Amino acid sequence: MKLKTAVSKMPVRLGAHWWMLGLTVALFVLVAVFVDLQPVVDENFFFSTSDPQFQQSKKIEQRFPSQPEVILAVSSRDISSPRYLGRIQKLTQQINTIEAVSAVKSLAEGPKSFKDALASPFWSRLLIAPDRKSSNVIVFLEGKDPEKPIKHLEQIMHELDERDFRIHIAGPPYVVEMIRRSLAHDFGYFSLTAVVLFGLTMAAMFRSGRVFLGMLATCTSAVLLTLLLQSIFGKKIGILTVNLGTIVFVVALSHLVYMTFNWQTLADRMGKKSADLAAAARRMTFPPSFWSMVCASLGFGSLLIVQAKPLRELGFGGVLGTIVALICSYVMYPSFLRWAVPRKSKLVEAEPSRRFWSRRFVLLSIAVILVSAGLGFGLRRVNTDPSLLDYFKPHQELRDGLEYVDRSGGANPLTVVVAAADGSKLNTDAAYQKMWTLQGALENYKPVGTVISLPTLLAEGDRTPFSFFLSYEKIIEVAEQPKYARVAKSFVNEDRTQAVFLLRMIEGRHDKHRLEVVDDLRSIARKHGFKTVLVGGIYYLQGRLAELVASSLVTGLFWLNVLFIVIAWIVARSVRGALAMIVSLSLVPLCMLGGIGWLHVPMDVISAPATNVCIGIAIDSMIHLVFGVRRAQRDGQKGWQAWIAAREEQWRGIVYSDVIIAAGFAIFVLSDFPPTQRFGLVVLAGCVIDILANLFVLPLLGGARLKRK
Known part of the structure; x- marks a missing residue:
C-alpha cells in the first residue's frame, strides 16, 4: 500500500510531456557527444584480465613471447610453379608494407626454396597444406587492434585474388574483426529497424499520436540513460551488451503497454475525460511492474557472479537497464497519458467475449504441458560449445574462406605448454626424441591439424651444415639471436624445462566439447612422459566460456526459481497460486532450451541471453495477471470467476506486448550474423510460449475448479 500511495502522490503537471520530450533530446545529445557506441571486441573478449582462465593465456604470453597472426591460405593447381611462387612473392612484399605488420613468413620469405620448404619438418608444417594444394602466408601483427591491418589485407587480397590464385583468410585477429563488424552493423541497423517496427506496431494498436510519441520518448530515454550510465561507470559496449539497448527498450515498452491498456480499461469505468485517469492507471500498474523489475533484476544479477567477462557485463547492464526502464516508465509516461485521449483501434476492439475467457481450456493446457x-528432454542436447564456424553464415565468402583454412590445417589456435614428468631439461637428445614422439601422437589425434613445436624447430636446425657438431642447447641459443627473430624464445623457456606446442585445431571435426579435447591432449602428454603445465589460446578460452554459459543457464535459472518462489508467494498470497506461477514459468525455459536442443541450434554466448529476456517477459505477464486476480477478489469475485475477470482485463497487455516485442525482434532474423539471427528466433519462440503459459495454463492451475458441480 505504501508503494501505491507514494506513486499516486507523484505530481504530473500540465504540459509536462514537453519537458519529457526535451529530456529525451538532451539525453540523445549527451550520448552522441560522450558515449562511444562502437562495440569493443578483441582477442580476449571472452574474459577480463582478472579472470583465472585468461591468466593462463597471459602467463604463456609472458614466458613465450609471440604476436597475433593471420593466416592466408593461397590455393592453386600447382603451388610449385614459377608463376605461383612469383605471385606469392608479390603478395608477401605488399603485406610487408602494412604498418602494423611486424613480419611475414611464406614460401618467398623463410625457406630457401619450395623444395627446401618441402624437406623441412618446420617449414613444411607451417607453410604447406597436407594435400599440397595450397600454401600459407603467415602475417604477424603488432598491437591489439586488428581493424586497420585487416582492411589493408583485404584490399591486397582483392587485388591479387584470381581463378588459379585464390586467397582464403583466417586467424584470431581476422575472426575478431569479423565479429566486431557484424555486431557494429547489427547494432546500428537492426536496433534502429527494431525500434521502427516497435513504433509502427504501437501506432497501429493505439491509434494515438500522443501515446505513440510518449512510448517512443520514454523507451528511447530509458535506452539512452542506460548507455550514459554505463559509460559513466566505465563500461564499454561489448559482445553481449551490444543488444542491451534493445533489451532495455523492450523492458520499458512492456511497462508502458500494460499501463496503456489499464488506462483504456479505467476510461470505460471513470470516463475518458477524468482528470485522475492517468494517475489511476499508474497506481494500478505500478505494483506488478515493480515486482517484475525485481524478478528481471535478479535474473540478470545472477550473471554477476559468473567468471566470464561478457556475461558479467550483461548482468551489470541488465540490472541497471531494468531499474532505469522502471523509473523512466513511471516518471515520464504518465504525462503523455494525461495529454492523450483514450481511443481503441479496430484491432484492439476485436476482442473475445467473456464466454471465451470463462472456458478452462483443459485440453489445450494439458497439450502445452x-x-x-x-x-524438456532436449535440455541434455543443448550445444553451448558450438564450432567457431557457426558464428558465420554458410555459403558466404567469409565462411568459405574459414572452412578452407580449417581443412588445410586448422583455424582455431591452441597453445599447450609441457614439461618432462621427471622435471628434466628439454635440451638433450633423449628429450628431443621423446618430444618427437609426442609431436606424432598429437598430429594423429583427430581434432588436431598442424602442430608446430620445439622439436620441429630443432629439426630445422639439424638440417644446417655441420649441425652434428652442435648440441641442441647451442641450436636453441643460436635461434634466440635477433638474426633469427628470437624464434626459440617462443618455444622454450630460459631454464629449458618447459616447451610449447602450437596446435591449430580443426573446427570441422568439432564433435566433442573443447574441454574434453583438452583433457584428451593432457592424457596424450602424460602417456608420453610429459605433464601439461599451461593451456591457452582462443580454442581453450572458447571451451571455458561454453562451460560457463552452460553453468550460468543452470545456476541462473535455479536461483531465479528459488527467488521467484518467494516473490510468487508474496504476489499470489496462496499456495496454489504460487505453485501455478512456478509451474507455468518453468514451461518457458523447458520449451525454449529443450527445443534448441532437439533442433540442434547452437547456443553461443551471444544468443544465450535471449533466454533471460523471454523469462523476464513471462514473469512480467504472469505478475500482471495475478495482480488482476487480486483486484477482482477485492471487488468480491472468488475462485474461478476472479481468474476470468483478470484474463478479460489483462489479456490485451499480455498478448499485445508480446506481439510488439515479437515484431521488433523479428527483424533480427534477417541478419547475416547467425548469433543475432538465433537471438531473434529464440525471443520469437519465447513470446508464443509466454502467451500460452500465462493465458491458459496459469489460470487452469491457479483457479479452475477441478470438478464441475
Missing part, C-alpha cells in the same frame, strides 16, 4: 515436458 505435455509438449513442454517432451521438449
Whole structure:
C-alpha cells in the first residue's frame, strides 16, 4: 500500500510531456557527444584480465613471447610453379608494407626454396597444406587492434585474388574483426529497424499520436540513460551488451503497454475525460511492474557472479537497464497519458467475449504441458560449445574462406605448454626424441591439424651444415639471436624445462566439447612422459566460456526459481497460486532450451541471453495477471470467476506486448550474423510460449475448479 500511495502522490503537471520530450533530446545529445557506441571486441573478449582462465593465456604470453597472426591460405593447381611462387612473392612484399605488420613468413620469405620448404619438418608444417594444394602466408601483427591491418589485407587480397590464385583468410585477429563488424552493423541497423517496427506496431494498436510519441520518448530515454550510465561507470559496449539497448527498450515498452491498456480499461469505468485517469492507471500498474523489475533484476544479477567477462557485463547492464526502464516508465509516461485521449483501434476492439475467457481450456493446457515436458528432454542436447564456424553464415565468402583454412590445417589456435614428468631439461637428445614422439601422437589425434613445436624447430636446425657438431642447447641459443627473430624464445623457456606446442585445431571435426579435447591432449602428454603445465589460446578460452554459459543457464535459472518462489508467494498470497506461477514459468525455459536442443541450434554466448529476456517477459505477464486476480477478489469475485475477470482485463497487455516485442525482434532474423539471427528466433519462440503459459495454463492451475458441480 505504501508503494501505491507514494506513486499516486507523484505530481504530473500540465504540459509536462514537453519537458519529457526535451529530456529525451538532451539525453540523445549527451550520448552522441560522450558515449562511444562502437562495440569493443578483441582477442580476449571472452574474459577480463582478472579472470583465472585468461591468466593462463597471459602467463604463456609472458614466458613465450609471440604476436597475433593471420593466416592466408593461397590455393592453386600447382603451388610449385614459377608463376605461383612469383605471385606469392608479390603478395608477401605488399603485406610487408602494412604498418602494423611486424613480419611475414611464406614460401618467398623463410625457406630457401619450395623444395627446401618441402624437406623441412618446420617449414613444411607451417607453410604447406597436407594435400599440397595450397600454401600459407603467415602475417604477424603488432598491437591489439586488428581493424586497420585487416582492411589493408583485404584490399591486397582483392587485388591479387584470381581463378588459379585464390586467397582464403583466417586467424584470431581476422575472426575478431569479423565479429566486431557484424555486431557494429547489427547494432546500428537492426536496433534502429527494431525500434521502427516497435513504433509502427504501437501506432497501429493505439491509434494515438500522443501515446505513440510518449512510448517512443520514454523507451528511447530509458535506452539512452542506460548507455550514459554505463559509460559513466566505465563500461564499454561489448559482445553481449551490444543488444542491451534493445533489451532495455523492450523492458520499458512492456511497462508502458500494460499501463496503456489499464488506462483504456479505467476510461470505460471513470470516463475518458477524468482528470485522475492517468494517475489511476499508474497506481494500478505500478505494483506488478515493480515486482517484475525485481524478478528481471535478479535474473540478470545472477550473471554477476559468473567468471566470464561478457556475461558479467550483461548482468551489470541488465540490472541497471531494468531499474532505469522502471523509473523512466513511471516518471515520464504518465504525462503523455494525461495529454492523450483514450481511443481503441479496430484491432484492439476485436476482442473475445467473456464466454471465451470463462472456458478452462483443459485440453489445450494439458497439450502445452505435455509438449513442454517432451521438449524438456532436449535440455541434455543443448550445444553451448558450438564450432567457431557457426558464428558465420554458410555459403558466404567469409565462411568459405574459414572452412578452407580449417581443412588445410586448422583455424582455431591452441597453445599447450609441457614439461618432462621427471622435471628434466628439454635440451638433450633423449628429450628431443621423446618430444618427437609426442609431436606424432598429437598430429594423429583427430581434432588436431598442424602442430608446430620445439622439436620441429630443432629439426630445422639439424638440417644446417655441420649441425652434428652442435648440441641442441647451442641450436636453441643460436635461434634466440635477433638474426633469427628470437624464434626459440617462443618455444622454450630460459631454464629449458618447459616447451610449447602450437596446435591449430580443426573446427570441422568439432564433435566433442573443447574441454574434453583438452583433457584428451593432457592424457596424450602424460602417456608420453610429459605433464601439461599451461593451456591457452582462443580454442581453450572458447571451451571455458561454453562451460560457463552452460553453468550460468543452470545456476541462473535455479536461483531465479528459488527467488521467484518467494516473490510468487508474496504476489499470489496462496499456495496454489504460487505453485501455478512456478509451474507455468518453468514451461518457458523447458520449451525454449529443450527445443534448441532437439533442433540442434547452437547456443553461443551471444544468443544465450535471449533466454533471460523471454523469462523476464513471462514473469512480467504472469505478475500482471495475478495482480488482476487480486483486484477482482477485492471487488468480491472468488475462485474461478476472479481468474476470468483478470484474463478479460489483462489479456490485451499480455498478448499485445508480446506481439510488439515479437515484431521488433523479428527483424533480427534477417541478419547475416547467425548469433543475432538465433537471438531473434529464440525471443520469437519465447513470446508464443509466454502467451500460452500465462493465458491458459496459469489460470487452469491457479483457479479452475477441478470438478464441475
